[in-house]
Amino acid sequence: MDITGNTIFIPGATSGIGLALALALQERGNTVIVGGRRVELLEKIAAEHPALDTVRIDTADAGSVQVAAKDVLARHPGLNVLVTMAGVMRVEDWHQPETFLESAESVVTTNVLGPIRLIAAFVEHLRTRPDATIVTVSSGLAFTPLKVTPSYNASKAAIHMLSESLRLQLADTSVSVLELEPPAVQTDLLPGHAENDQAMPLGEFVAEVMGILETRPEATEIQVERVKFLRYGEARGDYDQVVAALNGTDPHPG
Template sequence: MNISGNTIFIPGATSGIGLALAEQFHAAGNTVIVGGRRTDRLEKIAAEQPEFGTVQIDTTDPGSITRAADEVIAKYPDLNVVIAMAGIMKVEDWHHPGSFLESAEAVVTTNVLGPIRLIAAFVEHLAEQPASTIVTVSSGLAFTPLQATPSYNASKAAIHMLSESIRLQLADTSIRIMELVPPSVRTALLPGQEDSDFAMPLDEFVSEVMTLVRTQPDAHEIQVEGVKFLRYAERNGNYGEVIETLNSADPHGN
């Protein structure tokens, strides 16, 4: 993926990592369209940052995804990058099914079905572009689990394997698959995470991501240094130790 000259749609970019990436990609010389569920946030972004396009989209709703895709493609026919940023994280206690089942289903709907439906909505258009990229967003927790968030961990493991698999299938097209693998980042993904000493500052994370995209445009995975202890724990032979450290040091994750 080239660092500039793209037309990029980022569903889930009204706050946190998504909005920070939108700002940095625009500064790098890209046309950026921000997508989000909440119209009040979209209106605020449109008023304060008119350089962005804005599109309402609820990635839990198949009809909303279809409508948003039609709108984006019609307004921005040069669209060549989709970043499937939208995601949620929920703390769950699996001792009590009544306390976690509804939130677990919401996590899977948002974090797994959402990206699948987004890719389905855009893949034919992207295949018609000379060079295009689908950016999926997994997590270090796809590789080393945080005990408090089982469904989130599983959803991100699914995104990792989805990314690996569709990269193979789409190798005969112009579409490239790039997987962003965040560590814990100071965002509002979980209550208190914005102030967590364990989490990586948002500006540092996004700055490192942009450097990696610039210097490794053909990378399959974008891994900041802070996520590698999770990403490679099993390969490095210290999986149990990393699990213990992760789960004793921080109730959050990303």
């Protein structure tokens, strides 16, 4: 993926990683369209960052995805990059189904069906572009589970395998598939997580991601150094220790 000169749509970019990435990409000379559910946030972003375009979209609603896709392509026919950023994370206790089932269904709808709907809505157009990219967003938790977020872990593992499969299927087209794999980053994905001093500062994360995009155009998985502890535990042979360290059960996590 070239680092500049693109037209990029990022649904789920009204805060956190999505908004920070949108601003970093816009600063590098890209046209960036930010998507989100809440109109008041979109209006605030448009006022504070007039170089960004905005569109309302709810990726949990199939009809909203179709309407937004038509709107984006009508206004930006040169669109060549889709970043499926929208996602939710919920703490769940699976001892009692009545406490987690609704949450689990919501996570899967947003984190799995949302990206599938987005890709389905844009892939035909992207195939007409001479150099196009789909960026999916999984997580270090796709490879090492956090005990308290079962559905989130599973949804991100699904995105990893979806990315791998789409890369194979679209190899005969002009569309590349990149997978962004964040570690824990200081955002509001969970309440209070933006103040978690064990998570990676948002600015550092986005700067490292931009550096990888710029210097490693051949990369198919965008991995900052911090995520490799989770990503490669099984390959290194220390998966059990990584799981224990992540979940606070390893007396010697270092």
